[in-house]
Each structure stands twice: as structure tokens, then as C-alpha cells.
Amino acid sequence: MASTIPDPRPGTERERAPLPADRPGRIEAHGIDHIPDSERHGHPRELFSVWAAANVNYLSLVIGGTLVLMGLTLWQALGVIVAGNLFWVLTGFLATSGPAAGAPSEVITRALYGVLGNRVNNAVGGWLVSVCYFALNLAAAATAAFALVEKTGIPLDTPVEVAVVVVIAALTLTISVYGHALIIKLYLPITLALSAAFLVVAVVVARHADFSYAPADRLSGAALWATLLAGTTMIASGPLSYTTSADFSRYLPRSSSRRAIVGWTALGAFVPSVVVCSLGALAATAVDMGDPQNALQEILPGWFSPVFLLALVLGTIAINALTAYSAGLALQAVGLRIRRTVSVLFDGTVAVALTLYGLLVSDFLDTVSNALQVITVLTGPMMCLYATDIVLRRNRYDAAGLADETPAGPFWYTGGFNGAGVTALLGGLAAGALCVDSVYTGPVAAAVGMDLSLPVGMAVTTALYVLLGRRSVAATAAAV
Numbered sequence: 001m002a003s004t005i006p007d008p009r010p011g012t013e014r015e016r017a018p019l020p021a022d023r024p025g026r027i028e029a030h031g032i033d034h035i036p037d038s039e040r041h042g043h044p045r046e047l048f049s050v051w052a053a054a055n056v057n058y059l060s061l062v063i064g065g066t067l068v069l070m071g072l073t074l075w076q077a078l079g080v081i082v083a084g085n086l087f088w089v090l091t092g093f094l095a096t097s098g099p100a101a102g103a104p105s106e107v108i109t110r111a112l113y114g115v116l117g118n119r120v121n122n123a124v125g126g127w128l129v130s131v132c133y134f135a136l137n138l139a140a141a142a143t144a145a146f147a148l149v150e151k152t153g154i155p156l157d158t159p160v161e162v163a164v165v166v167v168i169a170a171l172t173l174t175i176s177v178y179g180h181a182l183i184i185k186l187y188l189p190i191t192l193a194l195s196a197a198f199l200v201v202a203v204v205v206a207r208h209a210d211f212s213y214a215p216a217d218r219l220s221g222a223a224l225w226a227t228l229l230a231g232t233t234m235i236a237s238g239p240l241s242y243t244t245s246a247d248f249s250r251y252l253p254r255s256s257s258r259r260a261i262v263g264w265t266a267l268g269a270f271v272p273s274v275v276v277c278s279l280g281a282l283a284a285t286a287v288d289m290g291d292p293q294n295a296l297q298e299i300l301p302g303w304f305s306p307v308f309l310l311a312l313v314l315g316t317i318a319i320n321a322l323t324a325y326s327a328g329l330a331l332q333a334v335g336l337r338i339r340r341t342v343s344v345l346f347d348g349t350v351a352v353a354l355t356l357y358g359l360l361v362s363d364f365l366d367t368v369s370n371a372l373q374v375i376t377v378l379t380g381p382m383m384c385l386y387a388t389d390i391v392l393r394r395n396r397y398d399a400a401g402l403a404d405e406t407p408a409g410p411f412w413y414t415g416g417f418n419g420a421g422v423t424a425l426l427g428g429l430a431a432g433a434l435c436v437d438s439v440y441t442g443p444v445a446a447a448v449g450m451d452l453s454l455p456v457g458m459a460v461t462t463a464l465y466v467l468l469g470r471r472s473v474a475a476t477a478a479a480v
Contacts, residue, residue, distance in 0.1 A: 032333050037102070037254060052268040053315070058316060063234060078281060080231040085239065094246060094383065104244070104326075114413040114416050116416025122334050126334075194272075211282075240379045327347040380453075392465075392470060433453070
């Protein structure tokens, strides 16, 4: 019912439309529950800045430089950057399921795995991966912030380092707790600010870069192909980690254009990722990107150095706010009956503890970084399974059925597990595990001399779900 407020003119009243429930100054009330059509709002173009702000970041710069350090020529590295970032199209495609179901990815995937199978999926592929990425990104931001603190003359001892990490995490979690509307509101100005900062970096790097760079010993044959595949997998690990893109599109009206959702999501992530990764590769032809933060400060103007460090911190806050937001939803979807705000704060606390342990006590984050290379073997098949379900189902999701976690619900399947989805994922993981060549070397990788885990795992998962999933998809999509 519309509320009324007094009109300044005596004896009259005028109607005022009710304030939307999802607005920047209010903590988001919804978690993994369904978003009713009456609360849907916005336009797909808003997704551009959400994904752009999250992809102007320090790790992209580091990865771009790493490609040249791996022995690629500049132009080979740039080709790998473009190829790996094309996987953002898959991220955009998954986002179309958000408005269709009115639910986050963490709930929609009940259709793939079953209610109980999806709890396992969210515990491992959702919560654990997100918290590990949060810790890695927080460590990167903290490193830049430590350098900024040192420039002020403050001694960088352990209490100061702890305080810096906690402050960055607090800023990040504030955005995540307030949620969707604040993210939509803040990320456009953040995108503009980061673009301005990295434009200065781009001008400086372009002046120093060697556009004809090639290593003294150029790779060829199997060694070249192995490096190209490894580099592409490393770049693709970014978009493939976002099987949660429906989290940020689910408030859009059901009638929103699917092409627009795919396009604005993919373009928002692809453009800055390619630009920032390319800057890292170009910089590696002029300075030692083994220590990118200090190396870049050698060629950047002195006045700009603090601005650059602040931009690195801001970019990491942007990406981690999305990560913490989805991790909070994943924890709810595991089955814990807690509010989204509580789950987000819990995730942030765990990530801060891991970051401090890694920075101050051991090489834990190196271990996590290595583990995430293997996790790509998991996230690639997961994304393909999700995308295949959208295609088979023609993006028709039973919102009421997805919310029903009882054995009588349509997505309980058999014993709480969807045999088709679980089999397809396990089959893809097994095939990919045979082809890994990172933390360990699988038998197929040893035979062919390169890591084929990502393409093989994705292909096998897709094929198995197409063969096995048609009946379950037809049964659960028919009522929509």
C-alpha cells in the first residue's frame, strides 16, 4: 500500500511511492531466499561497473608479468591474455540464471546436484574456494598498504601489520554486509577512480616497454605449447572462479534481456582484465616483475607512487567485497541457519586469520596459491555443468521448487543427490586429475608433456551431463 505524506498546501495530501527494500543505505535483508518480482529493479548495464571494478586489481598485473617471466614473447603473452579472458563469456552466461530464478547461484545449483549434493558443492566449490581467494587478495592488498604505511614514516612492526590487515578487511566486509544495492552504487565511481589511476600507469609503462621483446632462448615445440596452455589456464582461473555471477544479477527484472546480461557482465570483466594483465606483460619487458610493486615504482613518477598503492588496495577491496558476499551466501546454502550478515562476518574473520598466519607466521599463502591452481580443475567443470544445465533447461527454473529443501521437493532427486549432475562432475574431475601438471603430474600429463586438465575436465563434464541429465532436467523444468 502506498504511504502518504502531508502536502505543503493546506488540506491536500500526495502519495509517495514506498522506498525499495534493496537500497544503498540499508543492510540487505535477503540472503539465499527468493527475490519476488515486486522487488526486482535495475538494468543489466549496471553489471558492467560491478565486474569492471573487481578486475582492475593487483593480481591481474602480477599474472600478466608472470606470463613473460615464464618465457613467452610479448605478443604470445598478449594472445594468452585475450584467450584466457574470453572465459568471462561463461561467467556472463551463468548470470542469466539469476533473474530467471530470482535466486543466487548457491541455490540455483540445487537443480544440478540435488539439495544435499549442493550443500557439499557450496562447502567446497563455494565457501572454501572463496575464502582462499579472499585471503590471497587480502594479502596482496596488505603488501601494498604496508609500503604506503612505510612512506608515512610509521615503523612497520607486527601490531601495525595486524592493524592494516584488519582495517582493509573491515572496509571490505562493510560493503559485503550492506550488500547488493551498495555494491551497485559504489562500483561505478570505484571503476572510474581505478581507471584514472591505471591510465597513468599505462602511459608510463608504454614509454618504457619493449614492444619487440622476446626472450634470449625462445620456446618452441611442446615446451611452447605447454607454456601457452599453462598461461591460459592461469588467466582463465579468474573467470572460472565466478560460478556465482547470478548473485549479482538476481535482483534484475525477470524480463531483462539475456544478451544484455551476458554482454555487460562479460564486457565489464573482459576489458579491464585484458588491459591490466597486458600492462603487467608490457612492464615485464622493462622491469623485473618478480617484485612488481617495487619494480613499477622505479618507473612511476614519485608523486604518483602513493596513488598507485592506494589504487592497488582499492581494487582489491572491490574484488574481495564480491568474494565475501558470495562466500556468505555459500555458507547459508551449506545449511547453516544464520543471517547473511553473520555469515559474511564469519567468512571475513576466517580469511583475516588465514592472511595473518600466512603473512606473519609461515608460507601458508604460497600453499594456498598452489592449491588454487589445482582448484581450477574443479571450477572449470563446475562452470561447464552449470552452463550446460542452463542450456538444457532453456533457463527455466522453478523458483518455488528450488526453495523447497524437503524430500518432497522436486530437487531432492534420489536421497538428496542428482545422480546425473554428481556423476558428470566427478567424471570431469577424474579426467582432469589425470591431466594435471602443477602441484603433481598426472599420467596423461606425463605422457604428453603438458597440463590438459582444464580443457579435458570441462569437455568430459559437459558431455556426461548432456548424456545423463536430459531426463532430470525435463522433469524439473516442465512445471515452469
